[in-house]
Amino acid sequence: MEVCDWGDVPVGWRRRHLLGLEDMSAGEIELILDQAERFRLILMRGASYESCNRKIPLLSGKTCVNLFFENSTRTKTSFSLAARRLGMDVVDFSASTSSLSKGETFIDTVKNLEAMQVDVIVVRHSCPGTAMLLSENIRGHVLNAGDGAHEHPTQALLDILTIRQRFGKVAGLTVALVGDIAHSRTARSNIWGLRALGANVILCGPSTLVSRQWEALGVKVSYSLDAILDQVDVFNLLRIQFERQVIRPFPSTREYAHLYGMDAARLAKAKTDVLIIAPGPINRGLEVTPDVADGQHSAILDQVTNGVAIRMATLWMCINVKPEN
Amino acid sequence: MEVCDWGDVPVGWRRRHLLGLEDMSAGEIELILDQAERFRLILMRGASYESCNRKIPLLSGKTCVNLFFENSTRTKTSFSLAARRLGMDVVDFSASTSSLSKGETFIDTVKNLEAMQVDVIVVRHSCPGTAMLLSENIRGHVLNAGDGAHEHPTQALLDILTIRQRFGKVAGLTVALVGDIAHSRTARSNIWGLRALGANVILCGPSTLVSRQWEALGVKVSYSLDAILDQVDVFNLLRIQFERQVIRPFPSTREYAHLYGMDAARLAKAKTDVLIIAPGPINRGLEVTPDVADGQHSAILDQVTNGVAIRMATLWMCINVKPEN
Amino acid sequence: MEVCDWGDVPVGWRRRHLLGLEDMSAGEIELILDQAERFRLILMRGASYESCNRKIPLLSGKTCVNLFFENSTRTKTSFSLAARRLGMDVVDFSASTSSLSKGETFIDTVKNLEAMQVDVIVVRHSCPGTAMLLSENIRGHVLNAGDGAHEHPTQALLDILTIRQRFGKVAGLTVALVGDIAHSRTARSNIWGLRALGANVILCGPSTLVSRQWEALGVKVSYSLDAILDQVDVFNLLRIQFERQVIRPFPSTREYAHLYGMDAARLAKAKTDVLIIAPGPINRGLEVTPDVADGQHSAILDQVTNGVAIRMATLWMCINVKPEN
Numbered sequence: 001m002e003v004c005d006w007g008d009v010p011v012g013w014r015r016r017h018l019l020g021l022e023d024m025s026a027g028e029i030e031l032i033l034d035q036a037e038r039f040r041l042i043l044m045r046g047a048s049y050e051s052c053n054r055k056i057p058l059l060s061g062k063t064c065v066n067l068f069f070e071n072s073t074r075t076k077t078s079f080s081l082a083a084r085r086l087g088m089d090v091v092d093f094s095a096s097t098s099s100l101s102k103g104e105t106f107i108d109t110v111k112n113l114e115a116m117q118v119d120v121i122v123v124r125h126s127c128p129g130t131a132m133l134l135s136e137n138i139r140g141h142v143l144n145a146g147d148g149a150h151e152h153p154t155q156a157l158l159d160i161l162t163i164r165q166r167f168g169k170v171a172g173l174t175v176a177l178v179g180d181i182a183h184s185r186t187a188r189s190n191i192w193g194l195r196a197l198g199a200n201v202i203l204c205g206p207s208t209l210v211s212r213q214w215e216a217l218g219v220k221v222s223y224s225l226d227a228i229l230d231q232v233d234v235f236n237l238l239r240i241q242f243e244r245q246v247i248r249p250f251p252s253t254r255e256y257a258h259l260y261g262m263d264a265a266r267l268a269k270a271k272t273d274v275l276i277i278a279p280g281p282i283n284r285g286l287e288v289t290p291d292v293a294d295g296q297h298s299a300i301l302d303q304v305t306n307g308v309a310i311r312m313a314t315l316w317m318c319i320n321v322k323p324e325n
Numbered sequence: 326m327e328v329c330d331w332g333d334v335p336v337g338w339r340r341r342h343l344l345g346l347e348d349m350s351a352g353e354i355e356l357i358l359d360q361a362e363r364f365r366l367i368l369m370r371g372a373s374y375e376s377c378n379r380k381i382p383l384l385s386g387k388t389c390v391n392l393f394f395e396n397s398t399r400t401k402t403s404f405s406l407a408a409r410r411l412g413m414d415v416v417d418f419s420a421s422t423s424s425l426s427k428g429e430t431f432i433d434t435v436k437n438l439e440a441m442q443v444d445v446i447v448v449r450h451s452c453p454g455t456a457m458l459l460s461e462n463i464r465g466h467v468l469n470a471g472d473g474a475h476e477h478p479t480q481a482l483l484d485i486l487t488i489r490q491r492f493g494k495v496a497g498l499t500v501a502l503v504g505d506i507a508h509s510r511t512a513r514s515n516i517w518g519l520r521a522l523g524a525n526v527i528l529c530g531p532s533t534l535v536s537r538q539w540e541a542l543g544v545k546v547s548y549s550l551d552a553i554l555d556q557v558d559v560f561n562l563l564r565i566q567f568e569r570q571v572i573r574p575f576p577s578t579r580e581y582a583h584l585y586g587m588d589a590a591r592l593a594k595a596k597t598d599v600l601i602i603a604p605g606p607i608n609r610g611l612e613v614t615p616d617v618a619d620g621q622h623s624a625i626l627d628q629v630t631n632g633v634a635i636r637m638a639t640l641w642m643c644i645n646v647k648p649e650n
Numbered sequence: 651m652e653v654c655d656w657g658d659v660p661v662g663w664r665r666r667h668l669l670g671l672e673d674m675s676a677g678e679i680e681l682i683l684d685q686a687e688r689f690r691l692i693l694m695r696g697a698s699y700e701s702c703n704r705k706i707p708l709l710s711g712k713t714c715v716n717l718f719f720e721n722s723t724r725t726k727t728s729f730s731l732a733a734r735r736l737g738m739d740v741v742d743f744s745a746s747t748s749s750l751s752k753g754e755t756f757i758d759t760v761k762n763l764e765a766m767q768v769d770v771i772v773v774r775h776s777c778p779g780t781a782m783l784l785s786e787n788i789r790g791h792v793l794n795a796g797d798g799a800h801e802h803p804t805q806a807l808l809d810i811l812t813i814r815q816r817f818g819k820v821a822g823l824t825v826a827l828v829g830d831i832a833h834s835r836t837a838r839s840n841i842w843g844l845r846a847l848g849a850n851v852i853l854c855g856p857s858t859l860v861s862r863q864w865e866a867l868g869v870k871v872s873y874s875l876d877a878i879l880d881q882v883d884v885f886n887l888l889r890i891q892f893e894r895q896v897i898r899p900f901p902s903t904r905e906y907a908h909l910y911g912m913d914a915a916r917l918a919k920a921k922t923d924v925l926i927i928a929p930g931p932i933n934r935g936l937e938v939t940p941d942v943a944d945g946q947h948s949a950i951l952d953q954v955t956n957g958v959a960i961r962m963a964t965l966w967m968c969i970n971v972k973p974e975n
Contacts, residue, residue, distance in 0.1 A: 043442050054442065055386040055414075061705040063731060074437060077416055081388060081441050084414045089705075089734045091727055104931030112724060112930065115954035116731050117693050117704065280437065281429030304440035368767050379767065380711040380739075399762060402741055406713060406766050409739045605762065606754030629765035 009317045010035065016321055017135040017142040018314045020151035021193040029193055033161050035313035036306065043085070043309055057087025058316055062119040064088045067110070068145070069125040074281065075145050075155075078304070079122045082311035091118070106130075107137050114138040120319055123147075141318045143311075149185050154314060155279055156189030158307040160197065162299050163234050165306075166275050171198030174231055176222075178204045178260055179238035179287055181214065182249075186279050187238060191217050202228055205260060208249035225260050229269045237262055237278040237287040253286055263289040267297060277303055334642045335360060341646055342460040342467040343639045345476035346518040354518055358486050360638035361631065368410070368634055382412025383641055387444040389413045392435070393470070394450040399606065400470050400480075403629070404447045407636035416443070431455075432462050439463040445644055448472075466643045468636075474510050479639060480604055481514030483631040485522065487624050488559050490631075491600050496523030499556055501547075503529045503585055504563035504612055506539065507574075511604050512563060516542050527553055530585060533574035550585050554594045562587055562603040562612040578611055588614040592622065602628055659967045660685065666971055667785040667792040668964045670801035671843040679843055683811050685963035686956065693735070693959055707737025708966055712769040716742045717760070718795070719775040724931065725795050725805075728954070729772045732961035741768070756780075757787050764788040770969055773797075791968045793961075799835050804964060805929055806839030808957040810847065812949050813884050815956075816925050821848030824881055826872075828854045828910055829888035829937055831864065832899075836929050837888060841867050852878055855910060858899035875910050879919045887912055887928040887937040903936055913939040917947060927953055 010031045021029070042056055064083040066076050076092070083090045093113065113121060121138070123131050124145040131144035131151075146152040164170050175194050181187045181203050191214075194201050201219040203210050212221055222228050240256065250256045262276060276288070276298045284290050293300060335356045346354070367381055389408040391401050401417070408415045418438065438446060446463070448456050449470040456469035456476075471477040489495050500519050506512045506528050516539075519526050526544040528535050537546055547553050565581065575581045587601060601613070601623045609615050618625060660681045671679070692706050714733040716726050726742070733740045743763065763771060771788070773781050774795040781794035781801075796802040814820050825844050831837045831853050841864075844851050851869040853860050862871055872878050890906065900906045912926060926938070926948045934940050943950060 054388075063704075063734070065727075073418060077390075077418060077438070078441060080416055081414075081443070084388070084416075089731075091730055091734075093723055093727060103933050105934060108931065108934070111951060112954050113727070115951040116728060116958050117955060118731070281433065283428050284430060284433070301436060301440040304437050305442060308441050379713075398743060402715075402743060402763070403766060405741055406739075406768070409713070409741075606758065608753050609755060609758070626761060626765040629762050630767060633766050 008322070009320045013317050013321060016318055017131070017144075018153055018318055019131045019135060019142065019144050021153050021156055021189045021196070022151065024193070024196060026196045026198070029157070029160070029196055032157055032310065032313050032317065033164060035317060036157070036161055036309040037165075039085075039312040039316075040306065040309035043305065043312075055085050055087065059083070059119075059319060060087035062086075062088045062319060063117070064090045064120045064122060064315070065113055065118045066090065066092045067113070067121050067123045068092075068094070069123075069130075070146070072124055072145070075124065075307075076122075078307045079143075079145060079154075079311050079315075082308050082315060083120075085308070086312055086315060088119075088315070107133075110134055110138055114140055120315060143314060143318065146185055149183055149188070151189045152185040153189050153193075154307065154310050155186045156193045157314070158303055158310045159186075159190055159236060159277055159279070160193050161306045161310060162277055162303045163199075163275065165302070166299060167233065170194065172200075173233040174200040174202065175234040175236060176202040176204050176225075176228060176232045177236050177238060178225060178262070179209065180240050180249075181205055181210045181238065182208075183241045184238050190236065191219055195219070202232065204228060206250050206256070225262075225266065226269075229266055230271065232274065233271060234275045234277065235262060235270075237276065237282070239279060239281065240283060240286055253283075257286050261285070261287060261289065262292050264291055267292055267295075275299055279303070333647070334645045338642050338646055341643055342456070342469075343478055343643055344456045344460060344467065344469050346478050346481055346514045346521070347476065349518070349521060351521045351523070354482070354485070354521060357482055357635065357638050357642065358489060360642060361482070361486055361634040364410075364637040364641075365631065365634035368630065368637075380410050380412065384408070384444075384644060385412035387411075387413045387644060388442070389415045389445045389447060389640070390438055390443045391415065391417045392438070392446050392448045393417075393419070394448075394455075395471070397449055397470070400449065400632075401447075403632045404468075404470060404479075404636050404640075407633050408445075408640060410633070411637055411640060413444075413640070432458075435459055435463055439465055445640065468639060468643065471510055474508055474513070476514045477510040478514050478518075479632065479635050480511045481518045482639070483628055483635045484511075484515055484561060484602055484604070485518050486631045486635060487602055487628045488524075488600065490627070491624060492558065492598075495519065497525075498558040499525040499527065500559040500561060501527040501529050501550075501553060501557045502561050502563060503550060503587070504534065505565050505574075506530055506535045506563065507533075508566050509563050515561065516544055520544070527557065529553060531575050531581070550587075550591065551594075554591055555596065557599065558596060559600045559602065560587060560595075562601065562607070564604060564606065565608060565611055578608075582611050586610070586612060586614065587617050589616055592617055592620075600624055604628070658972070659970045663967050663971060666968055667781070667794075668803055668968055669781045669785060669792065669794050671803050671806055671839045671846070672801065674843070674846060676846045676848070679807070679810070679846055682807055682960065682963050682967065683814060685967060686807070686811055686959040687815075689735075689962040689966075690956065690959040693955065693962075705735050705737065709733070709769075709969060710737035712737075712969060713739045713741065713767070714770045714772060714965070715763055715768045716740065717763070717771050717773045718742075718744075719773075719780075720796070722774055722795070725774065725957075726772075728957045729793075729795060729804075729961050729965075732958050732965060733770075735958070736962055736966060738769075738965070757783075760784055760788055764790055770965060793964060793968065796835055799833055799838070801839045802835040803839050803843075804957065804960050805836045806843045807964070808953055808960045809836075809840055809886055809927055809929070810843050811956045811960060812927055812953045813849075813925065815952070816949060817883065817923075820844065822850075823883040824850040824852065825884040825886060826852040826854050826875075826878060826882045827886050827888060828875060828912070829859065830890050830899075831855055831860045831888065832858075833891045834888050840886065841869055845869070852882065854878060856900050856906070875912075875916065876919075879916055880921065882924065883921060884925045884927065885912060885920075887926065887932075889929060889931065890933060890936055903933075907936050911935070911937060911939065912942050914941055917942055917945075925949055929953070 080090045120141040122143045122145050128148035128150035130147045135142040204222045405415045445466040447468045447470050453473035453475035455472045460467040529547045730740045770791040772793045772795050778798035778800035780797045785792040854872045
């Protein structure tokens with residue numbers, strides 16, 4: 001492996017944990033995006049024939065635990081690959097087979113992991129605030145991989161990185177988050193991150209999923225996708241999360257697709273350089289038609305690559321932050 | 326770790342994927358077997374006390390994803406060990422907890438894995454053609470770990486390697502595949518591989534499991550194991566796959582063992598240097614009696630070791646194949 | 651990584667397997683504790699900011715298989731971390747998805763793992779004697795991670811290491827094992843290890859869980875925790891294992907806590923330097939109150955760290971033992 005001399009984490013970075021974007025400054029977000037761009041270059045280099053190594057063992061000897069209390073293959077795999085690309089050992093701690101089912105408290109489970117001298121815990125839990133609770137109870141580093149409907153900061157960061165790559169900036173752009181805002185931690189993290197960087201945010205969806213109360217966060221609310229088509233630079237098509245919904249928020253998926261699905265006809269009325277992103281997994285034919293998902297305006301797969309880069313950046317920056325900062 | 330100078334993959338190898346043996350030439354199969362022999366030497370070297378290292382990090386920095394949609398500990402563990410011995414990082418992508426259960430299409434799941442910049446996908450799926458479908462949709466490398474009742478190429482290659490080790494050749498030998506041909510991807514891959522290398526193949530089992538139509542592949546069909554005992558150099562005792570059978574293909578396991586089980590009495594009537602192999606997991610007392618399974622004619626455990634060597638060989642050769650070839 | 655010159659395993663160590671403490675001499679136990687102390691120093695060194703590496707790749711290139719037939723996140727994670735810290739590759743072999751469900755025998759499954767050239771198998775099984783059965787059937791090394799209610803040697807070794815760290819010795823101390831002795835493999839291993847090192851052992855609990863027959867092992871039996879409070883140097887508060895109990899051994903958890911739970915009132919009557927340990931996962935408010943579990947007499951989290959060190963020591967010593975010894 002190559003000699004690693006990436007030096008210190010960027011000046012100005014002082015966080016030991018990545019809990020959310022709500023209180024993060026534009027400067028901090030830009031530090032993460034810049035670092036992720038550097039890691040992305042390594043991720044993308046070379047075809048497999050060339051004997052090139054896409055690993056950069058900056059965190060060799062460190063251990064990362066994936067503590068996932070909700071099913072997630074995509075995010076967990078992305079974090080695992082990011083950690084291994086940095087040379088870390090990764091251990092999955094499956095909640096279903098864990099001591100929690102034997103009556104142990106959450107904090108005791110976590111303190112046990114800490115006592116095994118792990119360096120970082122990546123946590124996903126259905127309860128908002130889990131990542132923060134964890135960070136207040138252990139000496140190690142905590143990265144939030146989603147806490148209830150609260151925050152999912154790495155998802156928002158990869159969305160924002162994808163936007164910045166396409167437009168070269170984020171400030172001044174108009175970004176529409178379309179669909180299931182009510183159940184979406186991704187929406188919350190995106191709103192805070194995009195607002196910090198100076199973007200305009202429009203929330204768009206049926207009134208059962210988008211409340212006027214969101215306007216308090218400095219965003220606009222629209223109940224008509226057609227009405228905003230020509231004002232928007234980026235459409236972020238949130239997943240309809242059937243698995244999170246207690247009551248049916250719209251009469252049928254056919255009606256949802258008709259009113260809020262992105263298709264070729266709507267795309268034709270949008271700006272010529274409009275960007276389509278989606279956190280996935282996508283429901284083809286519901287939030288987005290296949291031709292749009294696979295078309296030239298879509299950056300859905302770029303987002304996935306950026307996800308690994310964002311997770312490499314935040315792992316490295318949180319673990320290598322200077323003490324006392 | 327030792328310095329790795331294994332040079333290029335063998336001249337004549339031009340495949341990026343290992344999908345099956347149906348269209349593979351004798352020369353290509355021999356290249357894989359020869360390479361596997363070299364890796365086997367490393368696998369087998371030294372007792373554990375000697376501070377010898379059985380790892381050869383030719384694929385260090387590469388990432389392998391195990392994408393298994395059917396339960397398999399044996400084959401998945403063998404691939405995992407092979408990949409790690411070559412220095413790869415291995416990530417298991419469990420189908421049951423994956424986004425597929427959230428409505429994502431198979432190709433979308435795979436394209437997401439690809440976008441995370443993984444190098445090779447090892448895939449098992451109940452649907453024939455899955456590995457080929459995959460190979461046509463991603464830039465990375467695909468190794469087929471079993472697709473429905475179609476092909477299971479690494480199993481056939483390890484069977485054939487075991488035969489070649491014992492007899493020094495394959496051409497001219499008579500190999501009987503005994504038992505559940507109808508449900509066996511292993512049988513198909515074996516037939517194509519053995520025929521390419523010049524072996525004679527006899528399929529033997531009850532008529533409910535062995536159709537005369539197989540003769541179109543250049544093999545003989547026999548419904549009596551006793552009738553072929555003295556003609557056969559290698560008996561490959563296929564597993565009765567109760568888990569794949571919809572209807573009961575024979576009246577009782579007792580009758581099956583009576584007619585098609587390999588036991589000491591039958592072994593006594595076979596050639597003196599006859600070889601017994603079985604893909605496993607074996608049903609002791611059904612396809613084979615314990616004394617035969619554990620006896621001197623059996624190479625059942627050699628097959629398992631050869632399995633790791635074959636998987637190392639095919640991983641290395643597919644990943645390091647020269648572009649444009 | 652640093653150059654590893656840890657030389658040979660300690661003179662006097664001659665075991666290829668760690669099956670239990672019943673037949674282990676004081677000298678052998680001390681060798682393990684001493685080695686674990688050395689590994690613990692590496693585990694504990696440095697905060698994460700310092701670019702220090704807590705890995706010591708003495709077993710690089712070796713492969714460890716976790717063969718767990720009972721759910722265990724804590725012990726399995728501890729073994730995995732220990733093996734990886736020593737540079738090993740770790741493969742989990744999940745019993746639920748294994749070939750055992752396809753009718754393969756236990757020994758055949760294990761012989762298959764062996765044929766894949768793995769170096770060590772860490773096994774947990776509900777059947778007493780599993781680890782020994784395994785050790786008699788394979789060439790590799792076996793570490794017992796719990797066999798039924800028989801032995802759990804690494805748990806006892808980490809308990810004893812924690813005691814020795816606090817008191818500087820074990821001989822002459824009085825250690826009380828409190829609670830569910832009947833279902834506890836940890837109790838058996840502790841009794842043999844503590845007795846070998848010259849400690850006095852008292853078993854304490856309700857008569858449904860503690861039989862007078864235990865006295866044959868050279869221990870005392872008490873049915874009153876209050877009666878022994880001032881005689882004991884170490885209380886090891888065993889978990890009430892609801893998941894192992896067929897009949898209810900006491901009227902209510904409230905009664906159990908009242909009679910056998912360790913709380914501040916009892917602690918006040920104990921020796922001033924009394925040590926509280928518990929194998930966990932603890933039932934807060936049952937075996938121990940939160941204030942005691944988290945108080946200054948408790949070494950519950952030290953035990954967890956010691957667990958990784960003990961597993962590193964036993965892995966390294968068993969794998970590197972000299973042949974013919």
